[in-house]
Amino acid sequence: xxxxxSHQVLDCVLECVTxxxxxxxxGIQHFLEKQYPDCEIYITxxxxxxxxxxxxxxxxxxxxxxxxxxxxxxxxxxLNSMDVSGRNTISSQKGIISILHGRLDDVEIKSKEVGHVxxxxxxxxxxxxxxxxxxxxxxxFENGLQGMVQDIRIDEIGCILLGSDxxxxxxxxxxxTERMAGIPVGNAYIGRVVNALGAPIDGKEGIAASDYRPIExxxxxxxxxxxxxxxxxxxxxxxxxxxxxxxxxxELIIGDRQTGKTSIxxxxxxxxxxxxxxxxYVAIGQKASTVSKLVNTLEKxxxxxxxxxMSATASDPASLQYIAPYSGTAMAEYFMYxxxxxxxxxxxxxxxxxxxxxxSLLMERSPGRExxxxxxxxxxxxxxERSSRLKDELGGGSITALPIVETQAGDVSxxxxxxxxxxxxGQIFLESDLFFSGMRPAVxxxxxxxxxGGAAQTKAMxxxxxxxxxxxxxxxxxxxFTQFSSDxxxxxxxxxxxxxxxxxxxxxxxxxxxSLHEQVITLSAANQKLLLDIxxxxxxxFQKGMLxxxxxxxxxxxxxxxxxxxxxxxxxxxxxEAVQEYKSQVVKPDGQPA
Ligand code: ATP
Ligand code: MG
Numbered sequence: 036x037x038x039x040x041s042h043q044v045l046d047c048v049l050e051c052v053t054x055x056x057x058x059x060x061x062g063i064q065h066f067l068e069k070q071y072p073d074c075e076i077y078i079t080x081x082x083x084x085x086x087x088x089x090x091x092x093x094x095x096x097x098x099x100x101x102x103x104x105x106x107x108x109x110x111x112x113x114l115n116s117m118d119v120s121g122r123n124t125i126s127s128q129k130g131i132i133s134i135l136h137g138r139l140d141d142v143e144i145k146s147k148e149v150g151h152v153x154x155x156x157x158x159x160x161x162x163x164x165x166x167x168x169x170x171x172x173x174x175x176f177e178n179g180l181q182g183m184v185q186d187i188r189i190d191e192i193g194c195i196l197l198g199s200d201x202x203x204x205x206x207x208x209x210x211x212t213e214r215m216a217g218i219p220v221g222n223a224y225i226g227r228v229v230n231a232l233g234a235p236i237d238g239k240e241g242i243a244a245s246d247y248r249p250i251e252x253x254x255x256x257x258x259x260x261x262x263x264x265x266x267x268x269x270x271x272x273x274x275x276x277x278x279x280x281x282x283x284x285x286e287l288i289i290g291d292r293q294t295g296k297t298s299i300x301x302x303x304x305x306x307x308x309x310x311x312x313x314x315x316y317v318a319i320g321q322k323a324s325t326v327s328k329l330v331n332t333l334e335k336x337x338x339x340x341x342x343x344x345m346s347a348t349a350s351d352p353a354s355l356q357y358i359a360p361y362s363g364t365a366m367a368e369y370f371m372y373x374x375x376x377x378x379x380x381x382x383x384x385x386x387x388x389x390x391x392x393x394x395s396l397l398m399e400r401s402p403g404r405e406x407x408x409x410x411x412x413x414x415x416x417x418x419x420e421r422s423s424r425l426k427d428e429l430g431g432g433s434i435t436a437l438p439i440v441e442t443q444a445g446d447v448s449x450x451x452x453x454x455x456x457x458x459x460x461g462q463i464f465l466e467s468d469l470f471f472s473g474m475r476p477a478v479x480x481x482x483x484x485x486x487x488g489g490a491a492q493t494k495a496m497x498x499x500x501x502x503x504x505x506x507x508x509x510x511x512x513x514x515x516f517t518q519f520s521s522d523x524x525x526x527x528x529x530x531x532x533x534x535x536x537x538x539x540x541x542x543x544x545x546x547x548x549x550s551l552h553e554q555v556i557t558l559s560a561a562n563q564k565l566l567l568d569i570x571x572x573x574x575x576x577f578q579k580g581m582l583x584x585x586x587x588x589x590x591x592x593x594x595x596x597x598x599x600x601x602x603x604x605x606x607x608x609x610x611x612e613a614v615q616e617y618k619s620q621v622v623k624p625d626g627q628p629a
Contacts, residue, residue, distance in 0.1 A: 045074035050083040050102075051090035067094060070146075096164040097146035098210075148211040152176075153191060155203045158352045159397045162209045163191045171251055173216050177208045183216045183354070186398050193398050195354035197232060215251065218362045219244030220369040225313065228330055228344040231359040233366075236346065237330075248369055250361040254420035261426040263460075266491045267378065267435050270306030270548020271299060273478045273541040276500040276558055277507075278463055281491025282312075282376050283424025283433040287455055289440045289447065290465030295476050296439045298545055299463065300380040301329060303437065305336050306548035307378060312435075313370050314342040315379045317363035320356050320386030323348045336546060349386075356390035364421050367434045371423075374430030379422070383439035384415060388451045405450045412454050419458050447482070461485035475542060480507045493551065493600040498607075499558035503537060510534020529567070536566050539574040552596040553582050559607050560614045569622065577621070584617040585610070 047067060049055070055063065060078070067076045071094065083091070086102035093099075100109070150164030160182055162174065174182040174194050180203065186193030196203065197216070218233035221244045228237035235242055263281035280286045288296045304314045316333075318326045326346045333339050343366060347359035360381045367377040381387065388411055395408035403409050415438075422436035440455050445466065447456065456462055461484045470477035489497050513530055517523060523531070540561055543549070549557070557578055560566055569577050586593055592609055596602065 043074050045071055045076050045094055047076060047078045048081055048093045049078050049090055050081045050086060050093075052082070052084055052086060052088065054080055054082075055090070063092065067092075070094070093149070094146070096149055096166065098149045099146050150192070150209050150211075152203060152205055152207045152209060154205065155200055157397050158196045158200055158354050159394070160194045160196055160200070160203060160209075161191045162194065165192055165209065165211055168192045168211055169213075169215070171215050171249075173212045173214050175210045175212050176203060178202050181216075182209070183358070185394070195357070195394055196352065197354055197358070199352065215249040216358070217247050217249040218365055219246070220248050220366050221245030224343050224366060225341060226339050226343070228326075228346060231345060231347040231351070231355040231362045233362065246369060248365040250358055250365045251417075252365065252368060252421065254417070255423045255425060255429075259423075259425055259429055261424050261431070262490070263424050263433075263487050264490050265376075265424075265433075266493060266496075267303075267312065267376075268306055268310070268551065269299070269303040270550070271302055271476060272543055272549055272554050272557065273476060273480075274299070274463060275492075275496060275549075275554055277480060277504045278461060278478075278483050278485035279488065279492040279496070280435065280437075280461075280485060281424075281487045282435050283422065284461070284485070284487050284491065285419050285422050285436040285438065285459040286485060287438050287440060287459040287462040288465070289442060289452060289456070289462050290477070291442055291445055291467045294465040294467055294470045296441070296465060297329070297382055299465075299476055300382060300437050300439065301332060302546060302548050304333065304342060304378065304380070305338050305546055307341065308336075308338060312341070312376045312378050313367075314338070315363050315367050315377060316342060316344045317360050317379065317381050318344065318346040318348070319359050319381065319383060320347070320349050320390060321382065323350070332546065353390040353393045356387065357394055360384070360387055360418055364418060364434070368421065371425065371432035371434050372430065374432045376432060377434045379434055379436050381418075381436065381438045383441055384455055385441045385451050388414065407450060411451070412458075415451075415455055416458050419455075460487055473542070474538060475544075478541070480504060481511070495555050495596050495600050495602040496551065496558075498602040499555040499562065501558070501562050503558065503562070507534060507537055510537070532567055533561075533564065535571050536569070536574055537561060539571055540566075540578060542575065550597075551600075552593045555596050555602060556582060556585055556592070556610055556614075559602065559610045563607065563611050565611060565614050565618070569618075577618075580621060581614055581617050585613050588616075589613045 049063065064076065064078065088103045089101045089106060091098065091100050091102050091105065148165050148167055150162040152160055153163045154161045168174065168184045168187060170184055170187060172184045174184060176182065181197045182194030183197060184192055185195050223242045223244065227235055227239065227242060230236050263283045265282045267280045267282045268275055269280060274280065288299055290296050304316065307314055326344065326348060330344055333342055345359060345363045347356040363379055367379045370377045388407060391411065391414055392407050396402060400408045419436055419438060422434040424433040425431055438455060438459065440452050442452055443449065464479040464482040465477045466479045469479065510530060513527060514534065517527065517531065540557055560581065566574060566577065592606065592613065595606055
């Protein structure tokens with residue numbers, strides 16, 4: 036309600052089809068006097084045949100829509116009660132009953148605040164006349180388009196349009212909804228491709244939502260959380276063994292363009308099959324063709340049955356690219372608060388920051404470092420803080436986030452990379468040099484880290500991985516020093532051989548995630564130096580054969596790893612024997628195939 040000063044003149048307009056009689060007019064006058072007790076009220080009658088029946092009453096910039104359409108809308112809103120803020124347009128049951136009986140007296144109606152468009156361009160609209168909008172509130176335009184309040188000034192508010200600005204013109208009516216921007220969510224979304232507003236874009240039927248969640252939501256507090264202890268297996272040997280990711284963790288995937296960032300995220304999604312994890316892939320500012328290719332890959336491997344793809348492509352307005360990761364997280368939260376584990380991929384946050392920079396510059400916010408606005412850190416921290424593992428009393432659900440950031444020429448010290456590195460619990464750094472030398476996935480062992488570490492690893496994996504990280508670091512160092520010398524002592528030669536073998540084992544083709552037992556057997560064999568006599572170029576082939584052999588002839592080993600998640604000394608011994616047995620069948624002592 037506006038605070039009109041005492042004895043201010045309040046001009047009211049009453050739009051109707053048939054002019055009210057004396058009694059009705061008195062009723063309206065009485066109603067207005069009650070609403071604005073200190074104002075002098077003047078009512079002007081305007082004939083408007085479009086409203087069919089009833090009337091629209093405008094007092095200042097507030098509007099009471101009592102036309103046929105307005106009443107219908109009011110009733111629907113109340114009955115659906117889709118209001119996230121918990122407030123209804125009509126505050127009591129009595130109100131509904133009165134509407135049903137078409138009575139105006141004792142109806143507790145709330146007015147709508149109405150403003151008009153003063154300027155529009157590049158997806159930003161300024162509106163005058165609305166004086167009480169909240170930050171993040173949805174504004175509804177006359178043509179049905181929605182906007183989200185992002186800028187509140189003394190005399191006008193700025194909105195980003197959630198759609199194209201075609202059709203918005205100066206002077207157009209804009210109405211407050213008192214509802215924070217949100218999206219419909221629900222189980223029905225699983226398996227679908229949607230846009231940032233939750234509308235399907237896969238050409239299939241509409242989606243029946245079961246709830247509605249605001250896109251911006253405070254992150255769970257400290258007391259609501261539990262420490263990260265359950266692994267989220269990526270199926271990628273180099274990651275699971277050295278940089279394990281836990282459910283509820285945020286692990287950044289960072290690297291130059293075309294270094295396999297998306298591939299790591301997709302492989303991780305593929306590996307969640309039958310693992311009770313719901314996956315959400317949020318594509319921000321990508322080409323539509325890239326997203327479509329990715330959906331095909333997911334479909335081909337049966338991963339769409341537990342995945343939601345949310346896409347705001349490069350051709351979508353910056354506003355949609357800006358809200359996409361928040362919408363995706365709202366969707367993820369729906370599942371997390373119901374006790375599910377969720378994996379969410381943001382591909383990628385560099386483009387997200389660029390979209391936000393575009394909006395900020397258009398809204399005349401002052402540019403800072405690299406022309407990003409001052410709150411670009413908060414942009415990502417408030418997003419990634421929402422990933423967490425909830426304590427058991429709250430259902431024990433989790434959101435694991437894999438944000439992706441693109442670097443320019445390997446520069447991790449640029450603005451967005453340093454920001455996101457400092458927010459996340461570790462990063463997987465992908466390097467172009469490694470990628471082009473054939474080491475794929477191109478994980479840089481020295482610069483990658485997972486701050487959750489061994490807490491998110493099974494005991495079997497922890498033991499099997501042993502010291503491979505240090506071994507690899509030593510290998511890389513030794514390799515640099517020995518590049519030009521041919522005269523090496525035996526120990527160094529062995530170390531180089533071992534390191535080369537390890538690097539070879541860590542290579543992994545696309546869409547071929549390794550299960551826990553495959554990883555443990557591979558690492559255990561390498562750790563026990565059983566692969567030293569295999570020529571480097573034959574190692575991948577040998578690994579493949581070895582895994583099949585163990586699975587076929589020693590199912591006990593596989594079962595023990597998968598069920599007990601432990602690698603006892605005796606089990607390691609049995610793995611060694613099985614591998615030796617396989618080796619004796621396929622390789623001669625000189626390393627040549629038998
Ligand atoms: P962009 O910067 O364009 O988003 P990106 O870093 O996400 O690229 P991807 O699209 O994942 O990189 O991969 C780039 C190319 O490298 C793709 O053609 C992909 O097939 C190939 N690639 C990625 N990982 C592997 C791998 N492990 N083995 C073989 N090829 C791979
Ligand atoms: Mg990519």
